[in-house]
Structures are given as C-alpha cells and as structure tokens.
Amino acid sequence: MENTLKKIKGIYPLKEEHLALLTSQLRRKTYAKNEVIIRANKVEPYLYFIEKGAAMAFSEGIDNKVIFWFGFEGDIMMSYNSYVNQTPGYENIELLEDSVVYELRTDILIDLYNSHTALSNWGRKLAELELIKTEERYIATLFKSAAVRYQELLQHYPSLIKRVQLGHIASYLGITQVTLSRIRSEIR
Amino acid sequence: MENTLKKIKGIYPLKEEHLALLTSQLRRKTYAKNEVIIRANKVEPYLYFIEKGAAMAFSEGIDNKVIFWFGFEGDIMMSYNSYVNQTPGYENIELLEDSVVYELRTDILIDLYNSHTALSNWGRKLAELELIKTEERYIATLFKSAAVRYQELLQHYPSLIKRVQLGHIASYLGITQVTLSRIRSEIR
DNA sequence: CGCCGAGTTGAACTGAATCAAGAAACGTGG
DNA sequence: CCACGTTTCTTGATTCAGTTCAACTCGGCG
Numbered sequence: 001m002e003n004t005l006k007k008i009k010g011i012y013p014l015k016e017e018h019l020a021l022l023t024s025q026l027r028r029k030t031y032a033k034n035e036v037i038i039r040a041n042k043v044e045p046y047l048y049f050i051e052k053g054a055a056m057a058f059s060e061g062i063d064n065k066v067i068f069w070f071g072f073e074g075d076i077m078m079s080y081n082s083y084v085n086q087t088p089g090y091e092n093i094e095l096l097e098d099s100v101v102y103e104l105r106t107d108i109l110i111d112l113y114n115s116h117t118a119l120s121n122w123g124r125k126l127a128e129l130e131l132i133k134t135e136e137r138y139i140a141t142l143f144k145s146a147a148v149r150y151q152e153l154l155q156h157y158p159s160l161i162k163r164v165q166l167g168h169i170a171s172y173l174g175i176t177q178v179t180l181s182r183i184r185s186e187i188r
Numbered sequence: 189m190e191n192t193l194k195k196i197k198g199i200y201p202l203k204e205e206h207l208a209l210l211t212s213q214l215r216r217k218t219y220a221k222n223e224v225i226i227r228a229n230k231v232e233p234y235l236y237f238i239e240k241g242a243a244m245a246f247s248e249g250i251d252n253k254v255i256f257w258f259g260f261e262g263d264i265m266m267s268y269n270s271y272v273n274q275t276p277g278y279e280n281i282e283l284l285e286d287s288v289v290y291e292l293r294t295d296i297l298i299d300l301y302n303s304h305t306a307l308s309n310w311g312r313k314l315a316e317l318e319l320i321k322t323e324e325r326y327i328a329t330l331f332k333s334a335a336v337r338y339q340e341l342l343q344h345y346p347s348l349i350k351r352v353q354l355g356h357i358a359s360y361l362g363i364t365q366v367t368l369s370r371i372r373s374e375i376r
Numbered sequence: 377c378g379c380c381g382a383g384t385t386g387a388a389c390t391g392a393a394t395c396a397a398g399a400a401a402c403g404t405g406g
Numbered sequence: 407c408c409a410c411g412t413t414t415c416t417t418g419a420t421t422c423a424g425t426t427c428a429a430c431t432c433g434g435c436g
Contacts, residue, residue, distance in 0.1 A: 066331045120309050128268065141330070143247065174330055176393060
C-alpha cells in the first residue's frame with residue numbers, strides 16, 4: 001500500500017501507534033474501469049485511497065454533466081458533502097482505469113477523530129489541504145483562460161493525455177471538446 | 189459578540205470550558221470601510237470573525253481582478269493558504285462597510301488544536317464546512333448560468349444589492365457589470 | 377448648481393458553441 | 407491477426423451570447 005501510506009503520512013505526521021490505528025481499518029479492493037464508486041444523492045459510508053488507477057468526479061444537471069476533479073495514485077475519493085454532513089452528496093466518482101483502492105468506513109474514521117487528538121489533527125489537516133486545493137482550482141477557473149489551465153494541468157499530471165480522454169478534460173476545463181481540440185492544434 | 193459566538197458554536201458543539209479557551213483569545217477591533225484586512229503575498233498572522241459589517245475577497249492578475257467571496261455577520265475572514273501552510277496567500281480581503289470584528293492569532297489557534305481534542309475537532313469541522321461551501325460555489329460556476337447564480341445569491345443574501353455595488357457582484361459572477369445590468373432588466 | 381460615480385441602454389465586435397463531416401484510434405469477433 | 411464497427415478527435419462554416427465602446431440617466435454631495 002505504498003501510495004496510500006505515502007499519502008496518509010504526507011498529510012500530517014503520525015506516530016506508528018496512530019498510523020497503525022488508521023491503516024488497520026483499511027480494506028484493499030479492486031474495481032474495474034467505468035465502475036461508479038461513489039454515487040450522487042446517496043449517503044456514502046466509505047472513502048477510498050487510490051493505490052493504483054485513475055478516477056473522475058462529476059455532477060449531473062438536467063441537460064449537462066460537468067467533471068470537476070481527476071484523481072490518480074495517492075489521491076482520495078470521497079464525497080465531502082456526504083462525509084461531513086452525513087447527507088446525500090451531489091458528486092459521482094467513476095473509475096477511468098482498472099484500479100486498486102483502500103476503503104475506509106467514515107463512521108470508524110469519525111470515532112478515531114473523537115478519541116485521539118493526533119488523528120483529529122490529521123483529519124483537520126486533510127480537510128484544510130483539500131480546501132486549499134479546491135479554492136485554488138476555483139480561483140484558477142475564474143481568471144485563467146482554458147488554454148492556460150490546460151497547460152498547467154498537463155504540467156501537474158504529465159500522464160493525463162494518455163490516461164484521460166479529451167472530452168473529459170474539456171469538461172473539466174469548462175469548454176467543449178471541439179474548443180480544446182483547437183487549443184491543442186494552436187499549441188503545436 | 190453575539191454573531192461571532194453563534195458562528196463558533198454552530199461549527200461544532202463545545203463545552204463551556206473549551207469555548208472559553210477560544211473566546212478568551214478574541215480581540216475586538218473596528219475597521220473602516222475600504223480597509224484591506226488581509227493582503228495577498230503575505231503570511232497572515234490573524235483570522236477575523238465578522239461581528240458587524242461586510243467584506244469581499246479578491247485576487248489580482250496582471251490585467252484583471254476577480255472577487256470570489258462575500259462575507260457578512262457571522263462569517264470568517266481568513267487566508268486559508270496562509271493559515272494552513274504558513275505561506276503567503278493569493279487573496280486580499282477588503283471591507284465593504286465600517287465593521288466590527290474579533291481577531292484571533294492563528295498560532296494560538298494551532299496551539300489550542302494540539303492540546304485539546306475538542307478544539308481540534310472544532311477546527312476540523314470548520315475546515316470541512318468551508319471546504320463544502322467552496323466546492324459548491326465552484327460547481328455552481330461550472331454549471332449554472334450567471335443569471336441563475338445571481339438569483340440564488342440574492343436568495344442567500346437578501347440584503348446583497350443594498351450592501352454591495354453591482355460591479356462587485358458582476359465580478360463575483362464572472363461577467364461584466366453591463367451584462368449583469370441586462371440580466372437584471374430581463375428579470376423585471 | 378454642477379460634478380462624479382454607479383447603473384442602464386444601444387451598436388458593433390469577438391470568441392466559443394453548435395452543427396456537420398471526415399480522419400484516426402480502438403476493440404471485438406471471426 | 408485482420409476486418410469491420412464504434413468511438414474519439416480534428417477541422418470547417420455558421421450562429422449566438424457576452425464583451426467592449428460609448429452615450430446617457432440618475433442620485434448624492436461638495
């Protein structure tokens with residue numbers, strides 16, 4: 001569970017003792033490409049660490065579907081809405097490749113938070129780091145062009161074009177596949 | 189400190205003892221309209237509860253400026269970037285009215301987190317709630333029209349048009365003041 | 377009373393969406 | 407491993423929503 005461990009340790013330093021409490025609750029699972037791991041409008045009892053694979057989160061409106069997150073090795077798949085409020089979330093998370101994940105029950109995690117300050121601080125740091133990432137993504141959409149964000153996305157995930165199809169990336173950038181294709185031809 | 193207390197208690201239930209630890213660290217301050225409370229590119233040693241007043245957060249690019257948050261009574265002004273990583277943030281927060289705030293040193297807050305599980309969980313919940321709000325705002329920009337988001341914003345803050353000028357709201361919605369003016373005339 | 381910032385309205389322009397057709401890549405079964 | 411069908415990507419022509427530029431109105435304030 002190399003990638004998952006690295007992720008957990010990177011969030012907030014934990015003693016072996018506390019780390020063991022957390023990792024002993026993880027269950028290894030494998031899922032196939034295109035499986036929907038987390039569903040909108042449903043309270044989600046698990047969160048998942050991606051050990052190997054790729055995923056996307058999306059929301060569906062009446063006539064459209066918008067992808068707003070991609071995840072790879074070491075990232076966490078979860079519906080924050082569901083996890084924080086125990087209310088149905090608005091996001092679906094679907095696998096883009098056959099994947100290996102470690103699942104964790106959210107109720108167990110919350111028990112751990114309530115009984116160990118170290119783990120509670122780990123959970124705080126997790127939420128804070130995700131908050132910053134979300135805020136940065138949000139601000140980037142507000143004042144960088146799709147072309148710039150595309151190039152930054154590639155820098156951040158060099159394997160992206162190989163692993164995620166263009167239409168998904170376009171949706172993430174808030175433009176059509178046609179426009180992204182034109183952006184790419186201009187870069188060349 | 190009615191609004192501030194309500195906010196603190198609403199995040200996560202705290203015993204009197206822990207609540208007192210937190211509130212004893214608050215300092216009441218008054219600031220005038222147009223003052224910039226939090227500056228970009230600077231590590232920010234305080235966070236602020238808005239007891240009375242209004243504020244906006246914005247980022248500046250080379251040729252543009254984008255407002256991405258409004259805050260009123262009971263909201264918290266802080267640079268999460270600065271608070272979480274102790275690195276310079278990218279956001280400015282400016283007051284839109286003469287305001288009364290309670291300020292809190294972030295280093296004191298972090299000490300409290302490390303010494304009391306209850307407060308650490310309060311901090312976790314704060315980050316989680318802010319995360320959900322940011323994510324919702326982000327997703328709303330991705331798949332609701334500016335017109336719809338304008339109307340939802342008014343529902344959420346009925347006093348908005350009285351307290352915030354149109355150009356600021358337009359910037360928040362990611363459109364020009366001219367376009368927002370036309371949206372308004374169509375609603376009538 | 378006149379100035380100034382904020383908001384509205386009109387006309388021209390522009391960049392991205394849509395519509396549409398063709399090329400390339402992908403995988404599935406024989 | 408090849409052949410065919412389907413999906414993904416590219417490219418061109420047209421349309422349309424929102425920006426820009428500009429003129430005008432309204433309300434407060436020296």
